Amino acid sequence: MRRRRWARDRELRAPRSPQALSTADFLTLGNAVCGFLAIYSMTTGVLIPHITGDGSAPTNRHSAAMAVTLLLLGSMCDLFDGLVARKLRSSALGAELDNLADLTSFGIAPAYFVAVWGMVSPDGDQRLSAFIALTVLLAVVLRLARFSAVKMQPGVFQGMPCPMGAMTVIAIVLLDPPFIPAMIAIFGVAYLMVSRIEYPKPQGLLATATLCWIVVSIGCLAAWAAGLPGGDVLLHVGATAQIALAAMAPLLVIRRKVNQKVCDVRARRAESRLG
Known part of the structure; x- marks a missing residue:
């Protein structure tokens, strides 16, 4: 315990150049590495065997599971880098690195999942899946740009967080539902990421x-x-629980806001009666 405190105090006191990386930055870079490896795993284990005709169901299953596991590990890195940055000192590069890593793991990777699924699915449409994949990617780009430019009140995100959106998109793909309804559902997830619905930040x-x-x-x-x-x-x-959570989250947030407004109206009426 003393060694941990001493290491933390040393990092907080040590002078840091604008280009130096903090402990949180290495977790952020780990997130980017997981995103790249997930794309690599889907390419070598699912897409290339499908094109060459050498793929088998167990191999595809193993590669898809490995890719999703890597993205889950990336989500873990994304969760911890914020916690570590608050406990220790973040670098000047932290915010930019976080956006670029999130774009790789939670933008490009899930969009790539959708595009590959459209290619390998028996009832898939390659053009439609490419369009929906582009929609997911652009939603994440806009979501991250707005996160950097718009100041929100502490403790909330505006729009569905990128990790949650990416995991929901991948959950839909893993369930392998009918193609057209799945594309509509993925488009809905992309819309929630650029919406103005407030989501709580994962703290405590x-x-x-x-x-x-x-x-x-x-x-x-x-x-x-x-x-x-x-x-x-x-x-x-x-996968069903992940989709249900993504669907219920905005409803719960809207319900909380409606209840808050109702309480405010009642409080104002009570004040006017007393006045």
Whole structure:
């Protein structure tokens, strides 16, 4: 415990050049690495075998599970880099690095998932999937640009957070539903990311719950990739829960705002009666 405090105090006191990287920055770079490796895994394990005709279902399953696991690890890095930056001192490069890493892991990677699924799915449409993938990518770009330019009140995000949007898009792909309804659902997720609905930031208990959710998701993916009994059920339950969470979150936020406005109106009426 003393060594940890001493290391933290040393980092807080040490002079830092504008181009020096902090501990949080290395976690951010880990997020970017996970995003790239996820794209690489989907390309070598799913897309290329499909094009050459050498792919098999177990291989595709293992590669897809590996890619999603990497993105979950990227989400974990994204969660911890903010916590570490608040505990320790962040660098001048921190915000820019975070946006670029998020664009890789939660913008390009899920868009690539959608495009590849449109190619390998029996009822897929390559052009439509490419258009929807572009929609996801542009939504993340706009979401990140607005995050940098617009000042929000503490504790909330404007629009669905990119990690949550990316995981929801991938959950839809993993469920492998009918193609057209899936494209409509993915387009809806892209819309939620650029919407003005306020989402709470993962802090305190919410951050702990998010971390536990990531660990459980990785376990479900591992069981599914290994072909263990019940692995398919676990995957479907986890993916369905992710989609349900994404669908309910804006409804809960809107309900909280409506209740708050109702309470404000009642308070004003009570004040006017007393006055």
